[in-house]
Amino acid sequence: MTDDILVVNKLTKQFGGLKAVGGQGGLSFNVKRGALVGLIGPNGAGKSTTFNLISGVLEPSSGSVALNGKVISNIKSSEIASHGLGRTFQTPRAFTSLSVLENVMVGAGSTGERLTSVFSGSWRTDEADIKSKAIEVLQQVGLDDRIGDIVANLSGGELRMLEVARQLIRDPEILLLDEPTAGVDPSLQGKLSSILVDLHNEGRTLIVVEHNLHFLLRIADVVIVLQNGELLAEGTPNEIKNDQRVISAYLGDEYAA
C-alpha cells in the first residue's frame, strides 16, 4: 500500500472556452493516507469542481486521478463510490421520499439491491444489521433526536450531517466534505469539529473544502490553496497562514472569521 491514498495528476477541466481547473500545467497534488486535508481558495477557485472531478461527477478534460494506485478518472461515480471514496455536496442532497433512517440505510447497499435477491428474502438478515449500523452512525453525527423523523423537518445543518451519516455507513477510506460548516449554527461548529477529528482519528482520510478558515486551520494537517483552478500553495496551516500569496489572494479579510 502506498503512502499516498489519492494522487491527482495534471488534472484539467474545460467548459467551452473556460478552463475551470488546471491552468498551465494542470492541477497536481497528492494526499497522504490518514491526513486531514483542507482545500481552500477564494470563490470560483474551482474547489467544488475539483471534488466533482475526483468523485466522478465530472469527466476531466485531461489528466488523471488515482485512488490507492487505481485510476478512477475514467470510471463512473457510482463505481468510484464503491472503491471506498465518499463525498458530500455543497448544497446538501437528501432523498425526500425516504425517512431519515432510510436515508442512511440506503447508503449501505444491501444484497437486497440485486433484483434476483429481492424474492429470496436473504436480505432480511442484513436489514437488521444495516438498521442498527444506521442508528449508530446517526448518533455519531449528533442526529440522535432525528432518528424517527422525516427529511422535511431537518434544518440545513442537519441535512449536511445526514449526508455525512449516509457516507459513514459505507465506511469510506477517504471522505470528501464540501463546506460542512455552511448553514451550521456557530454554536454547533465545535461539535462538528470534534466529529471530524474523530473520523480523522479513526484513520480515515478527509479532504475538506471550507470557507470558514478559522474552523479549518485548527484541525487540518495539510492545507491546499487553489486560485482560478490552479494550485497556489500547499503546506501546514501555519505555513499557509503566513504565506503572502495566500494572504493577498484572500485580501486578509476572511482571517477575521
Next chain:
Amino acid sequence: MNIEQLLLAVLTYGCLYSVMTVSLNLQYARGGMINFGTVAYFAAGAYAYAIFTQEPPSGLDQYAFGFNSPWWVGFIAAGVAAFLFAIVTGWPTLRLRGEYLALTTFAFAEVLHSIFLNERRIGNGSVGLSNVNRPDFSWIGMSDNYGFAGAAILLLMFTAFFCHRILASPYGRAIDAVRDDETAAEAVGKDIKRLRFEIFVISAVPVGFAGALYAMITTLVSPGLFTAEVTFFVWIALILGGEHTIKGAIFGTLALILFEEVVRSFNFETVRSAEIAASVEHIMTGIIFIMILRWQPFDRFTKKGAVQ
C-alpha cells in the same frame, strides 16, 4: 346489460387494466420514468399469445405463423415478447429523461403499431388475428365470464404482490433514492442505469401477460385495439388513483372502468347519441385528469437534488 354483467365486466377489465396501471406505478411513480408506450407491451403480449395459440394459416389467411400451442404456452410467450420488446426499447432510451423519454417510448409504441398494421405476415394487417385460442373453463365448472374475471383477479394479485415485494425491499429503497436524486444516489454507489433498466423491463412483463388475457377474452387481436388511447387510459387511471401507491393505482383504474362501463351500458336511441355520450365521457375524463394534476401536484418528482 344487467347489474351482474356490468359488475363482472368492471371486475374483469378493471383488474386487467389495473395490471398495467400497477406496472406504470412502478415505472413512473417509483422509478421516475415517464413511459408513454405502455400499449406496446400490451400489444406485444396479445399478438404473441395469438400467434402461438392459433392454427397455422390456411386458405385466405395472410398471416404466416400459427403454432397451435396450448394457452399456457401462449401466455408465457406473451410475457417473453413484452420482456424482449422492453429490452429493445428500454436500452437506448435510458439516457433520456422526462419528456424526451416520454417521446421515445411513445414513438417506439407507434412503430410497433405500424408494424402490426402493415406486416400482414405477422399480424394479418388491419383485420387482425381472429382465431385466438380461448382456454376452456368448463373443467373447473365455471362459465367463461366468471372464469376470466377470476383469471384477471389472479393476475392482478400476482402483479401487485410482485411489485409490492420489490418496493418493500432494499431494492425499492434504492429505486426511490435514484428517483429522488440521481447524483446523490450515485454518490452512494447506486448503478442508476442498471436499476432504471431493470425496473423498466421487469414491469413490462405483467403488461404482456395482461395482453394475453385480453386476447383470450376478446378472441381477436387487431391493431385498432392497441392505440395510444390505451396508454393514456392507463395514465389517467394512475393519476386518478393518486399516483404513488399500488392500491391507488388499482382504485383509480376500477373507478375509470366503472365510469366507462356505466356510460356504455345506457341504451342509446341513436348511434349519434351514443357517439355524443362517448365524446362527453372523453371530455369529462380529460377534465378530471387536469383537475387532479392541478390540485395534487407532483411535489416528490419535481424537486430534484438540493433541498431548500
Next chain:
Amino acid sequence: MTLIAQYFVTGIVTGCFLILATIGFSLTRRVEGFLNIAHAELLGVSAFVTWGLNVKAAWPFLPSAIFAIIFTAVVGLVVGRLFYDPIRKLGPAVLLISSVGVAYVIGGSVDALVGTGIRTLNIPLATTYRFFGVRITDYQMIVVALAALTGLSLAVFMSKTKIGLAIGAMADNPELAASRGIDILQTSRATWLLSSGLAGLAGVVLALIATLSTDLAFHQILQILAVAILAGLGSLYSVMLAGLIVGIAMDMSVFWIPAGYRPLIAFAVVILVLLVRPEGLSGRKSK
C-alpha cells in the same frame, strides 16, 4: 426519374404543411417551456369550424377560414390561461402529461359537436398543373406559398415589432427577459394567441388539402413532434428546415418502403434525433 421528382415535390408540400403545423408548437415549447400535445387538437378545431361555416352555414371559404383562425387563437389563449398557467411551476414533464388531458377535452368537444364521418369543404375542385413532368394542384401551391409567406411575416414580426421581440426574448431566455423589463404575462398571452392562430392557419390548410375526420388531429401530433424535435430549440429557420426534411423524407420514402410505413418515418426521426442529437438541428441545449 420523374417519379422521384414527383415525390420530392409532394414532399415539399407536406413539409410546408408541417411547417405551418409546427411553428406554433415550437413557439409554445420555447416560450412556455413544454411540449403541448393539445396543439394538434387545435388544428381539428380550426378545420371543423371552417367546415361548419363553409358547408353548414354556407359562408364563402375565405371568411370561414379567417373566422376559424381567430376563433382557434382565442380558444388557445383561454386554454393556456385556464389550464396551463396555474400548473406551470410543476415542470415540463407534468405539463406534458396534463396536455394529454387537455387534448382529451378539446378532442372530445370536437367529436361531440361534429360526429364521426368524413367531411369535405365546399370549395372548387383542385386543378392540376404540370411542370416538367411533375404534377401539382393549385391548392398544393397555395400551401407552399402560405408557408413561405408565414415564415417571412413571422420573421419580420419577431424582429421588428415590440411584442414580437418580446416573444423572441422570452423564447431565448425567460429569466433574462424578465430582468430586462419585459411583461411576462402579456408576452405569454401574446404567445398563446400567436401559436394557436398559427395552428388555426394549419387547420384551415388541412381542411383544404385533406379529407376531414375527427381523428385527423391526433395523427398530426406525431409528425408535429418529429419536426419540433428535429428542429430543436432554435429559431424559426430550424423549424422550416426540419419541416421540409421530414415532409420530403416521408413522401420520398414511399419509393423504397410500403406506403403504410410513411408515418413511421416521423417516428423514426423522433427516436433517432433523441438518441443521437437531442438538441436537434439548432444545436441549442435546453436550460
